[in-house]
Amino acid sequence: MSETERKMFVILISSSHLIVDVSGIQYKVLNKRKGPAVWGHRAQIDRSLYKKHIQNEILATCNLTVEASQVEDLVIEQDVGGKKRTCHGVLTGNSILLFCM
Numbered sequence: 470m471s472e473t474e475r476k477m478f479v480i481l482i483s484s485s486h487l488i489v490d491v492s493g494i495q496y497k498v499l500n501k502r503k504g505p506a507v508w509g510h511r512a513q514i515d516r517s518l519y520k521k522h523i524q525n526e527i528l529a530t531c532n533l534t535v536e537a538s539q540v541e542d543l544v545i546e547q548d549v550g551g552k553k554r555t556c557h558g559v560l561t562g563n564s565i566l567l568f569c570m
Contacts, residue, residue, distance in 0.1 A: 471570065473532075474570070484526055485523070488519060488522040488523050488526060489512050489514055489519070491518070491522060492514040492515050492518040492519040492522055493512050493513070493514050493515075494513045494514060494515055495512070495513040496510075496511070496512050496513075497510075497511045497512075497513075498510055498511075499511060536561070536567060538561040538562055538563060538565070539561065539562035540559045540560070540561060540562070541559075541560050541561060541562050542559070542560040543556050543558075543559055543560075544556065544557045544558040544559065544560065544566065544568065545557070556569070557569055
């Protein structure tokens with residue numbers, strides 16, 4: 470993963486809590502009687518609202534192309550030792566190869 474891709478991923482992940490905030494139905498803190506180290510924050514969200522907001526966020530991301538297609542196969546390379554396999558792309562249902570950068 471390149472530095473630019475990593476930054477874009479971090480930005481998307483860091484904005485997901487904002488999407489949970491606008492899609493939330495109920496918020497709760499578990500283990501509140503114990504110390505702050507074991508508190509667990511939970512949110513019940515409206516699935517359709519979350520889906521709509523996260524799709525809008527992804528589609529509005531600069532330098533990101535979204536392809537919607539069925540994946541038929543993975544393009545996988547196995548290393549010389551045969552233990553590590555790396556996915557380099559996908560073959561779509563309409564016979565288009567999309568490679569990872």
